[in-house]
Amino acid sequence: MNKTVQPILLSLIISSMFLTACNSRTNEENTSSKENMTIHQSSKQGVTADESNNGDSQDSTLDNEGADAMEDIRIKLTFNNEEVIVNMYDNPTSRDFLAQLPLTVTLEDYVGKEKISILQKRLSTENVQSGNQPKKGDFAYYSPWGNLAIFYKGFGDATNDLIILGEIESGKENFDNIQGDLTVHIEKVD
Structure with a gap:
């Protein structure tokens, strides 16, 4: 044993x-x-x-600057001697898009309600709430395809993968009667 x-x-x-x-x-x-x-x-x-x-902390304005800076950030879309001004929202995907500017893209019509363009570089979607219901004037990013979407008409069906980057402030009507593709230059407005 x-x-x-x-x-x-x-x-x-x-x-x-x-x-x-x-x-x-x-x-x-x-x-x-x-x-x-x-x-x-x-x-x-x-x-x-x-x-x-x-206890020797110093005031840092890094994050505050980012929030304040996004408050009044606008971009300008220029095409066919027309301008559209977009007021950008404060989210990581919008900031990632702004970092790519200036940019020239070709927009194609999609389902008679939006103009889209697939970006060469995908935007970050980390820490961003998606699934928004788009409305006329929304400037958005559709993450599965990696494309910008500009809604020139309301869209009845919501998608779970749409991130609104901003909203058209002026010039919505400039998209209404455009048929086919168009080349758009996008830049920040000072």
Whole structure:
């Protein structure tokens, strides 16, 4: 019996040591994840982890500048001696689109309600709510195809993958009577 108990006890001791080591590793990973999340949240607020720990934080306007800057950002679409002004919304996809400007694209008619153009570079859709119901005047991004969409008429069916980038502020009527493709130059308005 002694020879039978000894291997069992040995395997129990080894198993418990292994489980203790695994549990310790999991606790370290959880602690590290919590610290990283705190650092990430602090850096999003413009404060580094060191600054938040020692109380010497400085005011950072990085995120505030981004929000304020998007408040009055407009783009101009120029085609056939016409101009359309779009007031851009503040979201990561809009910011990604603005980073690509100036841009010249060819818009094609799609289902008699929108003009579309597939972008050469897809836009970021991380942390953006999609699934919007488009309306006349919306300047949008359809993520499955990677295309811009300018709605010149209302659209009855919603899609789950549509992200509204902005809204036409002036010149909606310039799209109403355009048949076929058109080349559009898009740039930021100062």
